[in-house]
Structure formats: structure tokens, C-alpha cells
Amino acid sequence: MTPSRAAFAAILGKDLRAELRTLQSLPAMVLFAVTTFVIFRFGLDRTSLSGSLAAGVLWVTVLFAAILGINRLFVTEREEGGFDAIRLAPIDRSALFAAKASALLVYLLALELVVVPVFAVFFLDSAAALPPLALVLLLADLGLAATGTLISSMAVNSRARDLLAPLVLLPLVVPLSIAATGAIEPLLALGGPGYHRFGTWLAVLGLYDLIFLLVGYAVFDFLLED
Amino acid sequence: MYGKGLRPLSIATVAAIVASFSLVFFYAPLDADQGFIQKIFYLHVPLAIVALVGFVIGGVFAIAHLRSGNSRWDAYSYVSIHMSVIFGVAVLITGSIWAKASWGHWWVWDEPTLVSFLIVFLMYATYYPFRYAIEDRDQQARYASVFAIVAGAFVPLNFMAVRMAQSLVHPRVFATANGGLPGSMMLTFLVSLLAIGLLWVTLVKFELTAKSASGQVKRLRRALDAPAPGGRSRVAPEVG
Numbered sequence: 001m002t003p004s005r006a007a008f009a010a011i012l013g014k015d016l017r018a019e020l021r022t023l024q025s026l027p028a029m030v031l032f033a034v035t036t037f038v039i040f041r042f043g044l045d046r047t048s049l050s051g052s053l054a055a056g057v058l059w060v061t062v063l064f065a066a067i068l069g070i071n072r073l074f075v076t077e078r079e080e081g082g083f084d085a086i087r088l089a090p091i092d093r094s095a096l097f098a099a100k101a102s103a104l105l106v107y108l109l110a111l112e113l114v115v116v117p118v119f120a121v122f123f124l125d126s127a128a129a130l131p132p133l134a135l136v137l138l139l140a141d142l143g144l145a146a147t148g149t150l151i152s153s154m155a156v157n158s159r160a161r162d163l164l165a166p167l168v169l170l171p172l173v174v175p176l177s178i179a180a181t182g183a184i185e186p187l188l189a190l191g192g193p194g195y196h197r198f199g200t201w202l203a204v205l206g207l208y209d210l211i212f213l214l215v216g217y218a219v220f221d222f223l224l225e226d
Numbered sequence: 227m228y229g230k231g232l233r234p235l236s237i238a239t240v241a242a243i244v245a246s247f248s249l250v251f252f253y254a255p256l257d258a259d260q261g262f263i264q265k266i267f268y269l270h271v272p273l274a275i276v277a278l279v280g281f282v283i284g285g286v287f288a289i290a291h292l293r294s295g296n297s298r299w300d301a302y303s304y305v306s307i308h309m310s311v312i313f314g315v316a317v318l319i320t321g322s323i324w325a326k327a328s329w330g331h332w333w334v335w336d337e338p339t340l341v342s343f344l345i346v347f348l349m350y351a352t353y354y355p356f357r358y359a360i361e362d363r364d365q366q367a368r369y370a371s372v373f374a375i376v377a378g379a380f381v382p383l384n385f386m387a388v389r390m391a392q393s394l395v396h397p398r399v400f401a402t403a404n405g406g407l408p409g410s411m412m413l414t415f416l417v418s419l420l421a422i423g424l425l426w427v428t429l430v431k432f433e434l435t436a437k438s439a440s441g442q443v444k445r446l447r448r449a450l451d452a453p454a455p456g457g458r459s460r461v462a463p464e465v466g
Contacts, residue, residue: 150376154369158359168356168373171349172380175387182391204387215379219372222292 007091011099016106018076025069026107033065033115037122049123055184058119059177062112062137063144067166069107070148073100074156083157087224097149097220101213105145112137129193133184139205140180146212147172153223179204229435232428239428242421246414254414263327268414270320272422273313274343278381280310280426281350285378288371300367303374304465305433307353309426314347342388349377349384357465367465437465 019025040057041047049057077083086096116137120127147169155164183201186194250268257264284306291299321343325334335341356373360366407415 147376150372154356154372155359157365157369158356159361160355160359164356164359168349168352171345171352172376174345174349175380175384178387178391200390204390208383208387211379211383212376215376219292219375222368222372225368 004092007095015103029065050190054188055181073152101149108141129187142209239424246418246421249414268418272419277310277313288374338389
């Protein structure tokens with residue numbers, strides 16, 4: 001194993017172990033998402049959803065729940081001196097970016113594993129759309145993990161931490177949201193899943209993921225300099 | 227140092243703006259369906275193009291800053307983005323007026339260029355709270371550069387996604403600059419683009435000069451408080 005692979009595995013393992021033991025982020029994200037569904041049920045006054053409304057409710061809920069996790073992603077690094085330790089260690093700094101983005105991806109997938117079935121039970125008539133939906137969400141999560149990690153690592157070192165991450169992240173994920181809801185909308189259409197422009201939207205999601213993973217990898221070094 | 231050439235540049239800008247406005251009002255023909263309101267095209271479109279190019283230039287300066295570590299490039303990047311945000315406000319206002327006049331609504335969601343521009347504007351509007359929430363000066367400059375690069379990559383992606391989100395392509399009322407414009411309109415448009423571009427460069431230069439001067443004053447004040455041997459002749463502009 002190369003040193004940066006070992007560092008990646010160590011940081012990712014540390015993060016997942018810490019989350020498993022303290023349960024700081026994930027339960028809060030799940031609870032937030034489920035409560036948001038209930039709010040939407042009364043806010044929209046609908047007991048079942050389909051098409052663009054369903055896509056919007058699902059995506060907005062997942063995105064806002066993700067922001068809770070993104071806000072907390074680097075808090076321990078800052079409070080317990082993890083940034084200094086990474087700076088001192090003779091490893092590639094991008095290992096931290098890769099590990100943190102992977103940890104965030106795991107949180108998002110775990111969140112959706114719970115929340116999407118709940119959404120289906122609450123609002124959908126059938127579960128036929130869930131397999132292609134999982135593919136869309138996986139690609140969207142990858143992009144969200146890349147931008148979320150990048151923004152979170154900067155916001156945590158600022159004065160207005162919790163405020164800044166959502167403020168900067170939301171406009172940044174607008175293209176991602178357009179593509180994700182664009183792909184989800186026909187999947188959740190009334191009368192069975194449709195695949196109108198499905199491939200195109202997946203390509204946009206893939207392009208977004210690729211660009212921001214590369215940008216994150218390229219600029220992350222500069223965020224750790226001191 | 228930064229004030230050098232400011233006077234001829236300002237004169238050229240004023241001349242270009244006068245020329246462009248004269249062409250707009252006395253030379254360019256009235257549009258067949260739009261009539262007089264179409265003339266806002268000569269202000270709105272150049273402003274939008276210059277603002278977007280300014281955002282990209284800010285990203286390029288940010289790359290130069292991260293590569294060289296010279297805080298001068300950070301000041302360039304900051305001022306470019308700052309000026310483009312101000313131009314962006316003007317783009318949204320003129321676009322809104324034009325939409326009201328030609329489509330009857332102040333805001334039209336199915337015009338992808340306008341919507342994309344709004345999203346890009348919102349993205350860059352977060353540059354200020356982001357930048358000034360970071361106290362350490364070097365860290366602030368570095369983070370701001372990273373922001374400028376990330377946002378620079380975001381601009382084309384956003385235009386693509388918004389355009390694709392249109393379920394049916396809205397009929398484009400006005401052809402873009404390189405297609406279908408009669409020669410006299412094209413000439414007027416190009417002169418207007420030049421004038422607005424010069425205006426941007428002049429304002430950027432003015433702000434850099436002002437920042438450099440206020441940085442120099444701050445340094446002199448500090449030097450008065452604690453006299454130190456030797457002084458620096460070339461003072462980089464300070465953002466703050």
C-alpha cells in the first residue's frame with residue numbers, strides 16, 4: 001500500500017469509526033429528513049406525490065439534510081487539531097480530500113438508504129422506480145460529496161462557520177439539482193417510471209462529478225497551507 | 227504605480243461610451259417588432275458579456291495567485307470579481323426592464339440565459355461574506371482564490387444545465403450577435419461592447435489604485451507609530 005493510500009484508509013476509517021461511536025451526524029440527518037417529509041405533507045397538503053413535485057420534495061430534503069452533515073464534516077479536525085496533524089504528516093494532502101469526500105459519500109448513501117424507502121412509503125404508489133432512482137442519487141451524491149467537502153473545509157476555518165457552508169454551497173449545487181431532479185421527475189411520474197432524457201441527465205451529473213472532483217483534488221493543497 | 231495611464235484610459239472610455247451612445251440613438255435602425263426598447267440590447271448584452279468575462283478573468287488571476295503566492299494577483303482577482311458583481315446588478319436590472327417591455331413580465335423563468343445569469347450572480351454574491359469571514363490575511367487570499375477557481379468552473383456548467391432544463395426551447399426573440407444582425411446593428415453592438423469593456427478595465431484600474439493608495443497610507447501610519455529602517459517603494463494593493 002502506498003503512503004497516500006494508507007493515509008486515505010486511516011483517515012476514512014477514523015471518520016467512520018468516530019461517527020459509529022458518537023453518532024453525531026447521521027441520526028440527526030435522518031431525523032431531519034423524515035420530519036421535513038412531514039412538513040411537506042402539510043405544507044403542500046398532499047398525501048401522495050408524483051412527477052416534478054415528488055422529485056423536488058425528495059431532492060430538496062436530501063440536500064438540506066446533507067448540509068447538516070457537511071457543516072459538521074471538519075469540526076473535529078479543527079477542534080482537536082487534526083488539521084495540524086495532517087500538515088505535519090509526510091503524506092499527500094489530497095489524501096485528506098479523498099478520505100473526507102468518501103466519508104461524506106458514505107453518510108449520504110446511508111442517509112438515503114433509510115430516507116428514500118420512508119419517502120416511498122409516505123408518498124409513492126409503487127416501488128418500481130427505486131432501482132434507477134438509486135443510480136441517480138449515487139451520481140448526485142458523488143458531486144455533492146466533492147463540493148461539500150471543498151466548501152466545508154474552507155467554511156470551518158472561518159468566523160461564520162455554519163452560516164457559510166450552506167450559503168456558498170447552495171448556488172454551487174444548482175446545476176447538480178437541475179440534473180438530479182430532471183432525471184428523477186420522469187422516474188416518479190404517475191403511471192410507472194419513464195426514462196425521458198434519462199441518459200442525458202446522467203451524463204450531466206457525471207460531468208459535474210468529474211469537474212468538481214478534479215477541481216477539489218487540484219486546489220485542496222492550498223487550503224491546508226499555513 | 228497603479229495610477230499610471232489612468233487619465234488616457236479614462237478619456238478613451240468616455241470617448242467610447244459617447245461614440246456608442248451616439249451610434250445607438252442616431253445610427254442604429256429601429257427594430258421592426260420591438261421598436262425603441264430594443265436599444266437596451268446595446269447596453270444589456272455587452273454588460274452581461276463583460277461581467278461573465280470578468281468573472282473568468284478573476285478565476286485566471288486566482289490561478290496566478292495560487293501558483294506564485296504573490297498577493298498582487300489576489301487583489302486583481304478580488305477587484306475583477308467585485309466589478310463584475312456590480313456589472314451583474316446592472317445586467318439583471320436591464321434584463322428585467324427588457325423582459326417587462328417585450329414579454330410583459332419583470333421576470334421570465336423560461337429564458338435560460340437570464341436564469342443562468344441570476345444563478346451565477348448569486349454564486350458570486352457569496353464571495354464577500356465568504357472572504358470576509360476569514361481573518362488571517364494570507365488564508366483569506368488563498369481561500370478567496372480557491373473560491374474564484376471553483377466558481378469559474380461552475381459558470382459554463384451552470385449555463386449548460388439551465389439551458390437543458392428548458393423542456394421546449396424558448397423562441398429566441400433576438401438573434402445572438404454573430405447571427406442575423408444587420409451590419410449597422412452589428413457595428414453599433416461591437417462599439418458598445420468595446421465601450422463597456424473599456425469601462426470595466428478603467429473601473430478595475432481605479433479601484434486597484436485606490437486600494438494601493440489606502441494600503442500605502444496604512445503602512446505609512448504604521449511606520450509613523452513604530453519607525454523602522456528602510457521602506458518599500460512598491461506597495462501592493464491591500465484588499466480590506
